[in-house]
Amino acid sequence: MADLFQTSVSGMLAFQRALATTSHNISNVNTKGYSRQRVELTTLTPTLVGGGWAGSGVGIAQIRRMADDDRNANVRSNTAEYNRLNTFAELSGRIDGLLADKNAGLAPSLQAFFNSVQQAAADPTSSTARDVMLTEGRNLVSRFHFLSSRLTELEKEVNTRLEVTVDEVNELASAVARLNQEIAVALGRSQGAPPNDLLDKRDALLEQLSERVATQVVALADGSVNVFIGNGQPLVAAAVSNPLKTVASADDPSRREIAFVAGGSTVNITNNITGGSLGGLLDFRRESLDVVKGELDELATVLATEFNRVHRLGVNFDQGTMQRGGDFFVITDPANAARTIDVALTRPSEIAWASPALTGEWTDDTGQSVNTGTGKIGAARVGADVDLESPAAFDTIRLVRTGSGYRAEITARDGSLAVIEPVPTVDGSLQIAVAGGSIAVEVTGNPDEGDAFFIKRNVNGRGDNTNLLALADLRNHKLMEDGDATVQEFYSRVVGRVGTQTLRANVNRDAQEVMLEQAVAYREEVSGVNLEEEAAEMLRYQQAFQASAQLIVTANAVFQSLLDAVGR
Amino acid sequence: MRISTSQFQAVSIGSVLQHQAKLSKTQQHLATGQRILTPADDPVGAARVLDLTASIGELQRLQDNAGMAQTRLGSEEAVLVEVGNLLQRVRELAVQANNDSNSATERRFIAAELRERFEQLVQLANSTDGNGEYLFAGAASREQPFSRTATGVVYNGDQNERMVQVGPTRQLVENHTGFDVFMKVPNGNGTFSTQPAAGNRGTGVIDSGRVLDPEGGAVFPATILFRESASGRLEYAVNGSGDWQPFEPGEAIRFDGIEVTITGVPADGDSFVLERSRPQSVFVTLQNLIDALESGGDNVIDRARVHNAIGRAIADLDQAQENVLRVRAEVGARLYAIEAELDTNENALLELKSAVSKIEDLDYAKAVSEFNLQLVGLQAAQQSYVRIQGLSLFNLL
Numbered sequence: 001m002a003d004l005f006q007t008s009v010s011g012m013l014a015f016q017r018a019l020a021t022t023s024h025n026i027s028n029v030n031t032k033g034y035s036r037q038r039v040e041l042t043t044l045t046p047t048l049v050g051g052g053w054a055g056s057g058v059g060i061a062q063i064r065r066m067a068d069d070d071r072n073a074n075v076r077s078n079t080a081e082y083n084r085l086n087t088f089a090e091l092s093g094r095i096d097g098l099l100a101d102k103n104a105g106l107a108p109s110l111q112a113f114f115n116s117v118q119q120a121a122a123d124p125t126s127s128t129a130r131d132v133m134l135t136e137g138r139n140l141v142s143r144f145h146f147l148s149s150r151l152t153e154l155e156k157e158v159n160t161r162l163e164v165t166v167d168e169v170n171e172l173a174s175a176v177a178r179l180n181q182e183i184a185v186a187l188g189r190s191q192g193a194p195p196n197d198l199l200d201k202r203d204a205l206l207e208q209l210s211e212r213v214a215t216q217v218v219a220l221a222d223g224s225v226n227v228f229i230g231n232g233q234p235l236v237a238a239a240v241s242n243p244l245k246t247v248a249s250a251d252d253p254s255r256r257e258i259a260f261v262a263g264g265s266t267v268n269i270t271n272n273i274t275g276g277s278l279g280g281l282l283d284f285r286r287e288s289l290d291v292v293k294g295e296l297d298e299l300a301t302v303l304a305t306e307f308n309r310v311h312r313l314g315v316n317f318d319q320g321t322m323q324r325g326g327d328f329f330v331i332t333d334p335a336n337a338a339r340t341i342d343v344a345l346t347r348p349s350e351i352a353w354a355s356p357a358l359t360g361e362w363t364d365d366t367g368q369s370v371n372t373g374t375g376k377i378g379a380a381r382v383g384a385d386v387d388l389e390s391p392a393a394f395d396t397i398r399l400v401r402t403g404s405g406y407r408a409e410i411t412a413r414d415g416s417l418a419v420i421e422p423v424p425t426v427d428g429s430l431q432i433a434v435a436g437g438s439i440a441v442e443v444t445g446n447p448d449e450g451d452a453f454f455i456k457r458n459v460n461g462r463g464d465n466t467n468l469l470a471l472a473d474l475r476n477h478k479l480m481e482d483g484d485a486t487v488q489e490f491y492s493r494v495v496g497r498v499g500t501q502t503l504r505a506n507v508n509r510d511a512q513e514v515m516l517e518q519a520v521a522y523r524e525e526v527s528g529v530n531l532e533e534e535a536a537e538m539l540r541y542q543q544a545f546q547a548s549a550q551l552i553v554t555a556n557a558v559f560q561s562l563l564d565a566v567g568r
Numbered sequence: 569m570r571i572s573t574s575q576f577q578a579v580s581i582g583s584v585l586q587h588q589a590k591l592s593k594t595q596q597h598l599a600t601g602q603r604i605l606t607p608a609d610d611p612v613g614a615a616r617v618l619d620l621t622a623s624i625g626e627l628q629r630l631q632d633n634a635g636m637a638q639t640r641l642g643s644e645e646a647v648l649v650e651v652g653n654l655l656q657r658v659r660e661l662a663v664q665a666n667n668d669s670n671s672a673t674e675r676r677f678i679a680a681e682l683r684e685r686f687e688q689l690v691q692l693a694n695s696t697d698g699n700g701e702y703l704f705a706g707a708a709s710r711e712q713p714f715s716r717t718a719t720g721v722v723y724n725g726d727q728n729e730r731m732v733q734v735g736p737t738r739q740l741v742e743n744h745t746g747f748d749v750f751m752k753v754p755n756g757n758g759t760f761s762t763q764p765a766a767g768n769r770g771t772g773v774i775d776s777g778r779v780l781d782p783e784g785g786a787v788f789p790a791t792i793l794f795r796e797s798a799s800g801r802l803e804y805a806v807n808g809s810g811d812w813q814p815f816e817p818g819e820a821i822r823f824d825g826i827e828v829t830i831t832g833v834p835a836d837g838d839s840f841v842l843e844r845s846r847p848q849s850v851f852v853t854l855q856n857l858i859d860a861l862e863s864g865g866d867n868v869i870d871r872a873r874v875h876n877a878i879g880r881a882i883a884d885l886d887q888a889q890e891n892v893l894r895v896r897a898e899v900g901a902r903l904y905a906i907e908a909e910l911d912t913n914e915n916a917l918l919e920l921k922s923a924v925s926k927i928e929d930l931d932y933a934k935a936v937s938e939f940n941l942q943l944v945g946l947q948a949a950q951q952s953y954v955r956i957q958g959l960s961l962f963n964l965l
Binding site: 114126360366371372460498503539 | 709720
């Protein structure tokens with residue numbers, strides 16, 4: 001009789017526990033990281049009675065946490081990759097929008113600048129047109145500055161986010177280490193029964209960790225786990241966590257990098273970090289930010305160098321006298337060309353728009369030609385290093401046709417005369433050596449012997465636009481990528497490449513999101529709480545409990561009838 | 569497959585959100601009319617649009633350049649027309665003065681008008697465009713190119729022509745220098761000029777001559793010497809050859825591929841010189857004419873001298889007129905080229921703009937239908953979410 005009571009009580013107790021577990025499941029239906037639990041029932045040890053082994057009721061074998069380590073690891077690795085791509089796509093999109101913006105990008109000001117040069121060339125004596133050119137030049141450099149400062153801001157943001165993320169990683173790591181310890185203790189106390197909710201908590205922490213950096217989790221026999229990052233750095237070793245920290249880059253003190261601190265030594269592991277938002281930040285900085293910044297610097301450098309080179313070939317008439325043009329642009333820090341490029345000129349009259357030398361047929365006092373032949377002289381190409389200023393500089397060159405070739409009579413500014421023979425070059429022009437360098441001209445047609453031409457220092461040729469035309473033409477020169485792209489094309493390529501990168505990041509992120517959803521679904525398939533299921537479980541255990549309770553009544557009735565029989 | 573309640577919730581709300589995001593993006597496209605909101609929407613297209621926009625900007629600038637060149641060439645053309653008219657009038661006066669009915673006094677009257685014309689010509693040569701730039705000064709366009717001196721007119725400009733970019737690969741010369749228009753004009757007939765020797769005593773008048781065969785081997789200066797033979801016949805010989813030919817007034821004298829005609833009667837010992845043509849400015853030509861008209865009296869020898877001088881001046885004037893016509897023809901050709909370039913650029917602009925619009929502009933029909941589709945998708949997701957949320961076993965307990 002006692003058996004009957006005992007058996008039904010064991011049932012009631014077990015079903016009560018089962019109901020409690022169901023209730024626990026239902027309560028935690030919205031708890032992140034919770035794994036549903038199941039009470040596993042087992043028969044109690046039977047007792048030997050006359051007829052054999054009689055069952056003595058039900059007991060609880062285990063409260064099992066429905067979780068699968070492989071599925072959890074799968075979620076973690078997908079989380080790390082998703083967060084990496086998400087961070088990359090988000091930041092890359094910001095550069096993307098910046099570069100191609102119709103108002104903020106470089107393309108419109110590049111275009112406006114070259115247009116202003118072209119306009120100045122069309123109207124060389126107009127100082128208004130040159131003023132516009134100077135203003136457009138300033139607009140162009142301020143656009144370079146703007147883009148460069150936005151990129152620097154992005155870099156600073158990357159730095160800040162690295163610091164914040166590293167702090168978070170450290171906190172999560174130490175929390176995991178603490179839980180490792182608790183779990184080991186709990187396991188010891190319960191002699192092997194798993195502390196389900198602690199395990200859930202740890203898994204949730206590990207997942208949060210993998211949002212920040214890709215990890216490798218290795219389970220140990222005592223229930224704790226080791227967490228490795230990079231190429232094997234133990235972020236968590238059982239109950240101990242080793243912190244990460246941000247350090248200044250050796251190349252650039254303003255740039256933060258990531259170091260691993262263990263046993264008093266600090267190792268820079270920036271290049272080993274993969275996955276998570278940390279990996280995304282580093283990838284973005286390396287693959288997008290640095291590259292764009294470098295390309296922008298390259299663009300500024302090439303533009304300034306080439307523009308200056310041509311600008312120096314020409315002359316201006318600043319303050320009334322002809323003088324060689326200086327640098328149009330100046331770059332104070334070549335390593336940060338886009339940030340430090342500036343317009344070196346201050347006045348429109350400093351723009352070198354004319355050629356240093358003018359040419360023509362030799363004339364008498366009235367300006368009449370003395371030539372009888374049909375020879376014509378082309379424009380003079382005066383080398384950049386030809387002396388224009390000193391007394392020894394050339395003033396007038398009289399180029400005379402002789403029986404066998406040409407004779408150049410060079411009068412210097414101090415009045416001294418030198419007679420030399422010009423050197424014919426392969427392209428058909430004549431090279432005339434003068435102080436500092438050489439001048440090349442071309443004579444076409446058939447000059448008679450004794451016909452003469454002049455190459456004169458340009459003292460008043462303000463209407464000459466030769467150099468502005470050469471400057472405007474730089475727009476069409478393939479200055480970039482080893483002669484493969486003009487500055488405009490180069491910039492378009494940068495925009496196109498950044499766009500492609502962003503597009504790819506977005507597509508990959510979206511694809512990874514699906515992967516992550518699948519991984520989560522795969523885990524939830526085992527671990528997730530389903531309320532319908534729990535409702536059914538509840539009904540099942542409720543009925544079982546009621547049945548067990550009914551058994552007590554039955555046992556009581558049986559016992560009562562026995563008492564009745566004896567008590568008579 | 570088992571599915572957890574929270575995941576079921578997340579998935580269904582997630583799909584609502586996803587539809588919303590898509591709808592918002594399409595709405596942005598519709599609101600801006602742009603197919604490309606950021607380069608990531610179409611990286612190749614975005615880069616292409618940048619290049620195309622740059623080309624459009626450049627072409628528009630070049631169109632402006634062409635317009636400016638048109639204006640300048642137009643000013644030049646107007647001045648050249650004036651110069652042509654002036655030279656025509658001068659030639660008429662020269663022809664009129666050449667008539668023997670004019671006395672020396674009347675010739676001086678004509679010379680007086682020519683002096684006016686001369687001043688007018690200097691003014692025309694010093695014309696400026698609307699910006700105060702001298703049209704015929706070359707690169708020294710801020711300084712007056714022609715100045716009067718005691719001996720005549722001096723050209724202070726240079727020989728540099730200005731180029732202007734009117735097409736992506738097309739540069740045009742947009743001016744002529746004074747040197748080209750007024751100074752470097754060949755005299756005579758373009759190959760040689762003729763004149764009587766200083767001490768001629770006869771009435772022989774030489775014309776400007778012609779080239780019959782450019783390869784004839786004529787050498788300048790060439791001399792035609794006259795003598796009276798023992799028989800009293802007038803004979804001439806070329807370049808002291810001793811090959812004396814009988815002279816008939818008005819009959820062409822041909823040698824070495826050239827031909828000149830001498831009218832009137834040269835005296836014994838008179839000679840005529842043929843010189844290689846040299847550059848001579850329009851001003852010198854005019855001055856020579858004026859000098860000729862103002863010199864000499866009414867005797868036959870003076871008349872012959874004046875006829876010779878006027879004849880020479882007319883030949884020089886013809887060269888000057890021809891030179892102006894050449895320059896005008898060049899101006900016309902350049903204006904035509906600019907016109908053509910403007911047309912080409914305009915077409916290119918249209919094409920570029922339509923290319924940009926093709927890449928950049930939204931296909932509204934497509935976008936609207938997509939929008940509607942997404943709207944239906946969102947509604948379906950929302951409705952199904954609401955309906956499903958109502959279902960739970962617990963409701964039935």
